[in-house]
Amino acid sequence: MAGMTLALALKSGGLEVALVERQPFDDMLDVSFDGRASAIAYACFRQWKALGVGDVLEKHACRMDEIFVTDGHLPGASAPKPLPFFLHFASEEISDRTGDEPLGYMVENRQVRKALYEEIVNQGIRLISPASVVDNREDGSFAEVDLDTGETLRAPLVVSAEGRKSTLREKAGIKHINWAYDQSAVVCTVQMEHSHNHVAYEHFLPTGPFAILPLNDSRACIVWSETHAKAKALMQVDDQLFYDHLIGRFGEFLGDLTVVGEKFIYPLGLGLAEEMHKGRLALLGDSAHGIHPIAGQGLNLGLKDVAALAEVLIEAARLGEDIGTDLVLERYAKWRRFDNVSTSVIMDGFVRLFSNGNPLLRAVRGVGIGLFNKVPTLRQFVMEDAGAATGDLPKLLRGELV
């Protein structure tokens, strides 16, 4: 999704783009391909608006106006009472700076792919699919990429938006550090009896976070992290048993629930590339940094990469620079490195702090969260940061074309 957004952004700045996609597009748009939904920071949504997909996506996007974070507990007779502390974020608190924008939007990934795909076709961007990269090399002022279709592409720059497992990154010899968590996320969509009123909930359970993310039509996307073994078991149990476990965590405050569609399972991990570019290759999104989806920041980081890389490349191209040189790509890396690494590390810390049933740690984080809640400026900063509106913002994140 970051790759498709980049293609549109570069095209909007007058660059010529070819997009190589491994999966046939029809498969990717099918419900069974990806059941996930993504939290999109408001600044990232502005970028989509600037690129002409905002109107379509707005219909499918559910505003997220409030987020409640609780330090949860597993249900059961012997379970401790929930601590009185919880975090509350509300878009109202920063509305004077954001002009009534929500904290973010929830959109189903397949809707995002569909909207981006249609705009890519609309813009006449060259799409080579299904195809994958078998080899790449450099020849003077060009990078060359061999595809499994037999075709060789030549361009001053290649961008890998392949996701965490990146062939181009490996072939370029960029080192990649991986940490796997002993957690998988079970993802499904539920239909609720009552409306969620645009509120997202994140319960930090000892086995991992359990998130209820609002979707349109009184639906919600559930991201349920468990140990690998438990997550696998959840995938195999019958519908009734799954429902019993689900309602135990979800609670009954929004009435009855119905699971709609399929369940999906994704292993969780953190992956960081040591460099964001090498030679005529630049890494984008999860190819450079795959993070824990604990606060919905993964795709946002990728979309922020897009805005920075597009601006750097478009401006370099307008100055007649060779867009594949270290000089140009280092501007992109400099712009993005700090945010990517710090976000990854903070999210990693969150997972370790919260995925823990130790009573002392629970008390400490309870007090911490309570204090955090009482300091509005800190909370407002976190909201704006999660909304991708802090720092030296690329034009696209301000909703402007380069």
Next chain:
Amino acid sequence: MTETLNSLDSGSAAGFSIDEGEVSRFSALAAKWWDVKGEFAPLHKFNPTRVKFIRETCLDHFALDYRKRAPFEGLQLLDVGCGGGLLSEPMRRMGFTVTGLDASEKNIGTASAHAAQGGLDIRYLNQTVEQLAESDEVLYHVVLTMEVIEHVSDPEAFLRTCASLVKPGGLLFVATLNRTAKAYGLAIVGAEYVLQWVPKGTHDWKKFLMPEEIRSFLDGTELMPEPPVGVSYNPLTQEWALSDDTDVNYMVVAKYPVTAVL
């Protein structure tokens, strides 16, 4: 080494042909010139600032669309003293039809080799501007002479020849170093001796030119020089930027009073 000043009707945009045996030597030199972290690193850092200035001045003067990738298509540009092609290449990518001149055969070979690697059609000529003015009738919408005039023996005659090649309605860009104490300290002592950005002896302070001199050299030509624009280095951000300080590096644009002639 054969060296031909082939005419434009040969169909090839390159005006300089490299002997087969010389290709590897020039390619090695090109690799040096174009290594952004190598010997010419300071020039690569400096380049985007002056390129941006040229681009914006030309967009404004010729009333062109800044969002276009190659807005200058159809316009002729002459790069006098092109060196390894550090300006000629970006100018070509912006759409200009580019002729690069250099008195050094080595530089022209280097520039030709690099342009060929990148598939850029630039006409490089191993000539002085005086030779070009005598042999060629072509006039240019834009003439650049960037960091060159402080190296020639008769700067006034040189600049007047450059000015004579500007098409009515066009622009002349001159960049050089000011003959001030500050320039001596920064460009000679600082850049050559302390930081060693450029080899010792690259510049002769006595040959640096004051903005008034540039202005007076153009007296009697149709070109009207604008006030000089400074280019300053910020040691904290390690970046170059345009500034009001013309004591060291500066640029002057001279314009034809009427653009309608084009």
